Amino acid sequence: xxxxxxxxxxxxxxxxxxxxxxxxxxxxxxxxxxxxxxxxxxxxxxxxxxxxxxxxxxxxxxxxxxxxxxxxxxxxxxxxxxxxxxxxxxxxxxxxxxxxxxxxxxxxxxxxxxxxxxxxxxxxxxxxxxxxxxxxxxxxxxxxxxxxxxxxxxxxxxxxxxxxxxxxxxxxxxxxxxxxxxxxxxxxxxxxxxxxxxxxxxxxxxxxxxxxxxxxxxxxxxxxxxxxxxxxxxxxxxxxxxxxxxxxxxxxxxxxxxxxxxxxxxxxxxxxxxxxxxxxxxxxxxxxxxxxxxxxxxxxxxxxxxxxxxxxxxxxxxxxxxxxxxxxxxxxxxxxxxxxxxxxxxxxxxxxxxxxxxxxxxxxxxxxxxxxxxxxxxxxxxxxxxxxxxxxxxxxxxxxxxxxxxxxxxxxxxxxxxxxxxxxxxxxxxxxxxxxxxxxxxxxxxxxxxxxxxxxxxxxxxxxxxxxxxxxxxxxxxxxxxxxxxxxxxxxxxxxxxxxxxxxxxxxxxxxxxxxxxxxxxxxxxxxxxxxxxxxxxxxxxxxxxxxxxx
Numbered sequence: 271x272x273x274x275x276x277x278x279x280x281x282x283x284x285x286x287x288x289x290x291x292x293x294x295x296x297x298x299x300x301x302x303x304x305x306x307x308x309x310x311x312x313x314x315x316x317x318x319x320x321x322x323x324x325x326x327x328x329x330x331x332x333x334x335x336x337x338x339x340x341x342x343x344x345x346x347x348x349x350x351x352x353x354x355x356x357x358x359x360x361x362x363x364x365x366x367x368x369x370x371x372x373x374x375x376x377x378x379x380x381x382x383x384x385x386x387x388x389x390x391x392x393x394x395x396x397x398x399x400x401x402x403x404x405x406x407x408x409x410x411x412x413x414x415x416x417x418x419x420x421x422x423x424x425x426x427x428x429x430x431x432x433x434x435x436x437x438x439x440x441x442x443x444x445x446x447x448x449x450x451x452x453x454x455x456x457x458x459x460x461x462x463x464x465x466x467x468x469x470x471x472x473x474x475x476x477x478x479x480x481x482x483x484x485x486x487x488x489x490x491x492x493x494x495x496x497x498x499x500x501x502x503x504x505x506x507x508x509x510x511x512x513x514x515x516x517x518x519x520x521x522x523x524x525x526x527x528x529x530x531x532x533x534x535x536x537x538x539x540x541x542x543x544x545x546x547x548x549x550x551x552x553x554x555x556x557x558x559x560x561x562x563x564x565x566x567x568x569x570x571x572x573x574x575x576x577x578x579x580x581x582x583x584x585x586x587x588x589x590x591x592x593x594x595x596x597x598x599x600x601x602x603x604x605x606x607x608x609x610x611x612x613x614x615x616x617x618x619x620x621x622x623x624x625x626x627x628x629x630x631x632x633x634x635x636x637x638x639x640x641x642x643x644x645x646x647x648x649x650x651x652x653x654x655x656x657x658x659x660x661x662x663x664x665x666x667x668x669x670x671x672x673x674x675x676x677x678x679x680x681x682x683x684x685x686x687x688x689x690x691x692x693x694x695x696x697x698x699x700x701x702x703x704x705x706x707x708x709x710x711x712x713x714x715x716x717x718x719x720x721x722x723x724x725x726x727x728x729x730x731x732x733x734x735x736x737x738x739x740x741x742x743x744x745x746x747x748x749x750x751x752x753x754x755x756x757x758x759x760x761x762x763x764x765x766x767x768x769x770x771x772x773x774x775x776x777x778x779x780x781x782x783x784x785x786x787x788x789x790x791x792x793x794x795x796x797x798x799x800x801x802x803x804x805x806x807x808x809x810x811x812x813x814x815x816x817x818x819x820x821x
Contacts, residue, residue, distance in 0.1 A: 301675040307354070307381040308438065309624070309676030311450055314354035314383060318344040320446050321395065323456040327443065328484075329504060331428040331463065334420055336361075337403030338461075340444050346394045351386040353398070356440035356447035361404040363444060368398045380440060406442040409433060412570035417441050421569040423506060423528050428466060430504040431568045431580060436625060436678055439497035450623040450719050452494040460502055461486045467507040469526045471500060471578045472561045491577070492560045494717045496621050499576035503566045508532050514546050514563070517555040521546065522562040531567065531585065538585045539565060541607045548645035549612060549638065554709040557619035557716065565607065572606035574613030574635075581606050594685075595658030599643050599651050612638035615712050623719045626671035628678045629745060630725055633669075633687020640688065656692045657810055659685040665748040670722065680748075689813035690744035696811045697740075697776050698733050707732045742770045744813070753777060753790065753808050756820040762803060763796035764788065778809040785809075 306312075320342070327338030342355070357363055358380040366373040366384050375384040390396065407417035413433035418441075421429045432442055440447040458470040464483045472491035479485055491500075507526040514521040523542060527535040542565055546556060556563060561577040568580035571590075583606035584590060593600030616634035637656065644652030663686045671679035680686075695704050710732055711725065726741050743751060751773060755764035762781075766773045774791045782805050808816045 299672065299677070301672070301677070304379045304381075305675040305677070307378065308356070308447065310674040311448060312354055313350070314352050315446060315448060315451070317346065317348040317350035317390075318353065319347050320344055320451045320453045323445065323453050324459070325443055325456065325500070326459040327502075328461040329430065329468075329502065331420060331430060331504075334405050334408070334418070335403060336406055336418070336442055339402070340400045341397055342400065342446075343395065343397045346390045346392050346396065349390065349392060351388075351390050353384045353386060354446070355382045355384060355400060355444050356380055356438065357382060357402060357444040358407065358438065358441045361402060361406055361440075361442065361444075363400055363402045365401040366398055368396065373398070382444070400444045402444050407437075409570065413573045419569045424530060425506065427506040428463065428504060429506075429528070429569045430502070431570065432501045432503075433568075433570060433573050433580070435498040435573065436676070437498075438676070439500055443500075445497055447497055449496055449621060449625065452496050452621065452717075452719060454494050456491045456495065456500070458489040458491065458500065458502075459486055460489075460504075462504050465506070466504050467509075467526070469503040469507065469564065469566050469578060471495060471576055493558050493576075495576050496618065496719075499574070499618055501573070501575035501578055501580065503568055503578070503580065505567070505569075507567070510536060512543070514543050516546060516559075517550050518559045521556055521559055524562060524564045525566075526564065527567040534585050535567070538604065539607070541604045542611065544603075544646070545608050545611050545642065548642045549615060551645060552638070552641045552705060552708050553615040554712045557614055557712065563611075563614075565611075572610045574610045574617050574631075576614065576618040579607075579610045579614070581610070583607070594662060595655045596661060597654045597658040599647070599655040599658070600639075602647065602651075603639075603642060605639070608639055608642050609635055612642075619712055619717060620715045620725075621719045623721055624673050625676055625678045626673045627720075627722045628671070629669050629683040629687045630720065630722065632683040633691060636684040637688035637691045640692070653692070653811055656685075656688050660689055660813065663689070665750065668747060669745045679745075686744060686813070690740070693744075693775070693812045693814075694729070694733075694737055694740060696778060696809065697735060697737070703733065737775075739770055739773050740775050743773055743775075746770075751775070751814045753779075753814055753816040754819055755806055755816070756818065757799065757804060758820055760798055760800075761796045762799040763794050764790050765794045766790050766792050775812075775814075777812055777814065780807040780809075781805070 322343035324341040373384050375382050409417040409419045412419050416433040416437045419431050423429045434441050438447045439445050460468045461484050462468045464485050468487040470489040472489045475488045475490050506529050508529050509526050511524045514523050525539050558577045564578045566580050568582045571582045573580045588601045589605040612635040617631035622630045640652035640656040643655050667680040669679045669683045671677040698704050730736050749768045751766050752768040754767045776789045
């Protein structure tokens with residue numbers, strides 16, 4: 271394709287392209303010191319590397335309290351003796367000890383600063399024990415406005431669960447509440463009334479009947495886990511199980527549901543092994559064979575808690591019985607089982623360092639829904655679904671949020687992010703390579719926390735195509751690129767507009783029904799064309815619009 275313009279044509283095109291381009295300025299938002307303490311790697315966090323937690327708690331439904339302790343094991347990376355531990359109001363830290371000695375601490379909002387009396391020598395492994403308790407924030411609209419949900423089942427028994435993405439695990443237990451440093455393994459001990467069952471992450475190691483009639487459930491997590499992935503689920507549960515024969519051998523799958531729902535769950539949860547089969551194909555082995563896969567009924571819609579995925583979709587296909595795409599394909603699967611389980615790869619295996627990059631979790635996982643459909647119903651089905659979901663894109667704010675202040679971007683990270691990835695796949699134009707990129711991401715960044723740049727650089731490198739401006743367009747602006755074109759005096763001219771500077775995404779189009787690839791940029795390009803060439807169709811697999819500016 272060559273650049274071709276006559277003087278009169280240049281003048282015409284300049285006049286027709288007088289619309290603004292470039293990055294959308296982020297909305298003015300005021301952040302506080304508390305936002306910085308919550309969202310940044312402060313010097314009181316940076317000097318120690320988290321190794322192990324033993325979260326040992328008692329949950330009392332009668333007064334909605336949680337009390338107990340958290341043992342924190344860490345390695346010293348740099349000389350310091352002031353440690354930040356997070357616990358949100360109204361929860362309280364009562365005491366901190368190290369080596370049997372009480373340590374002084376002060377509180378600044380939701381951050382506690384502990385003055386450690388012993389020398390903290392580089393390379394040493396140390397422990398502190400934090401005693402805490404209180405009435406944690408009650409979830410208002412979980413999982414979006416989370417905390418602890420205190421409900422009753424239809425038989426009047428307590429039905430309790432945690433959900434805290436974004437809000438932070440420190441809403442109910444004290445921890446290093448920043449995503450960059452995942453604990454390597456942990457023990458979760460939860461004491462509950464004796465007529466209830468408690469389910470958390472990892473594998474159940476023991477159940478102890480206490481003298482007061484309560485029971486303590488001990489769960490061990492052997493893989494790194496992010497803060498919000500740690501959960502408690504308490505109810506009158508019954509359990510059934512199966513083994514999934516996957517890429518790494520037998521995967522233990524356990525399902526915990528309310529007693530009255532056992533029969534329907536045994537049928538409905540058949541989507542779980544179907545999900546595992548499809549996603550191991552696309553993304554590689556399930557990342558937590560050692561900790562098993564669990565699907566746990568919860569008193570809210572659901573959440574991607576690692577190896578303890580919570581479910582509350584009412585045993586319906588779609589999203590609470592609705593097809594978000596409007597195509598019919600969304601009713602071929604249970605949205606919560608597929609979406610929340612997809613997060614085991616993108617959220618729990620590959621985890622954002624900063625919530626501003628939450629698209630790494632949600633865009634890939636939203637896209638995984640279409641890949642599930644493609645695996646079972648064909649490529650056209652998957653494409654129709656992801657394209658159908660465009661109708662819920664708002665383009666209200668950038669997908670990437672503000673860094674270092676615990677700020678996530680627009681909810682467009684779900685459908686718009688998925689359509690960005692679907693568009694990138696078209697440009698790669700090699701399905702085998704695309705699948706190798708998805709699997710390679712999960713292998714290369716296995717059990718790691720990452721940044722947007724790392725993910726983008728990997729896709730660029732493995733595809734051999736520089737998608738930086740494509741990522742900038744869809745992640746940092748609210749503009750939908752416009753493929754603008756015109757026909758005049760035997761010339762077909764085209765370019766991208768309503769986009770970032772030098773936007774250069776190739777696009778597949780049909781010219782009078784004949785498919786071809788074009789490589790438009792923000793500068794006008796043109797080629798000679800037959801007079802009868804007039805019909806231009808941009809492939810619907812690209813999330814763009816088109817405009818013929820001269821008829």
